[in-house]
Amino acid sequence: MSDQEKHSSDEWLQCTPPELREAAENTRDELLPTKSQKMYESTYDAFVKWKRAHKTKVTSESIVMAYFKELSEKYKSSTLWSMFSMLKATIKIKENTDIDQYHSLKAFMKKTSSGFVSKKSKVLSSENVEKFLTEAPDREYLATKVALIFGISGACRSNELVNIRLRDVKKEGNLLVVNLPDTKTKGPRTFVISEEFVKIVQQYTDLRPQNAMTDRFFVNYQKGKCTCQVIGIHKFSKMPKEIAGYLKLEDSASFTGHAFRRTSATLLADSGANITTLKRHxxxxSSNVAEGYIEESVKNKSKIGHIISTAVNFAPAEPSERNNDDPPSKREKIETITSEK
Known part of the structure; x- marks a missing residue:
């Protein structure tokens, strides 16, 4: 927006009745994501406070550059990009300024992230999943097993598991159809739990207390019994670590709340699904975002290696087909060439 356009906008606001001006400001604030609005607001407030400390009210490229230069000395690249994203949204709404057009700033941001590798949650292999569902005692781990089944069947985030209601889970023949109405991308998703897993889920739902006052699907489970208390997001986030601990996997703390979602994407990719199927699942x-959830698994790399070797069409000769099991020496090669001449 040009200075002239901004001046006209400010002039228009000054001529607007106070009650309408307040309504307009409230509407602007509602444009921020509902769940993380406080975080967006606090990020913007910190920027305003910094400007005040440096005795300026201007938001220009040089000012924002100086701010992020200072932040880069305290925070890692991923945090800087998160703060940039939140500031971009709030400054655009509150000040009608688009910092996404600051090319020097974006070049600086990209430079700070050069060589940075984000730390991602580890994933469970198909063997890990099978072993946990088969061997872990139900008396202690039944709710965790059901969360694992839902998590990998639907690529669920922890907060999506929290928000599943009884009405969202429908039995159709030997299958369970689960609807996720409240997702991060605002669009509903539906997934199916196959009949191999339905028996475990049914075992859990049969233990649900009749007097439960909640319609949340996941309720607390202890010592073979369900209680009326619901399972919160923090407990779901710790479940992958709990599973890794039971299986005695290396560095179990690296199995975070995103492990179910990443495991689901990796298992689907390993099965040969294309990127369109993965994105829909x-x-x-974004294809880049979807691919970022796929772990570079040995199984996937093995498939690639097999494809390459098949393309080369290399078939090593059997030892019996050679005159000598050992490779010919340099002298033998020379003698052979000489005799052929």
């Missing part, structure tokens, strides 16, 4: 709009 997890509700991803």
């Amino acid at each position: 997890g509700g991803w709009k």
